[in-house]
Amino acid sequence: GENVEQHPSTLSVQEGDSAVIKCTYSDSASNYFPWYKQELGKGPQLIIDIRSNVGEKKDQRIAVTLNKTAKHFSLHITETQPEDSAVYFCAASIGSGGYQKVTFGTGTKLQVIP
């Protein structure tokens, strides 16, 4: 099955700096890559996603890049703010039987220091 590795496991940045989280996946058939933000006591919330036919996608301060050849994808957060502090999960998904079966990474705990 699919295996997703994520690093770093923890990341501390000063407010206003950028944060980068990197992931790799194992199954070349994966075609959808969502990123989720999880705050304490809450369920994961989708923040951005990218499909395998796109190399980069940006939404305000958040961008994601995908390198299909290397099976790498990354999340970039610019101008970080204290409210960005949370655990971030990357995921890789394969369309199977009409639905997307999602495999999550192990998470990155981001701390933005005011």
Add this chain to the structure above:
Amino acid sequence: GAGVSQSPRYKVAKRGQDVALRCDPISGHVSLFWYQQALGQGPEFLTYFQNEAQLDKSGLPSDRFFAERPEGSVSTLKIQRTQQEDSAVYLCASSLVVGTQYFGPGTRLLVL
């Protein structure tokens, strides 16, 4: 409209007890997923429903775990004879047939 809701939010069970966890998906969402999230880990897939049909239960860790969605809306995850290793957050997510999965807040289960 309302998001995915789950109940109870917290459940403490003695080892050996049976528990039932409920998920109310977003109205109109055909697909429903259950995940298990251990402390400090990412969610792990348990099972998938399309309407009332359970199409994938490959992630259920043992035959003590059972899920149902009899009318294609509300779903219940049941764990029989709970063990300490069952302690985790159980997340429910729903989506249209294919698309973004929207997660509920989870049920935190602690087995003593």
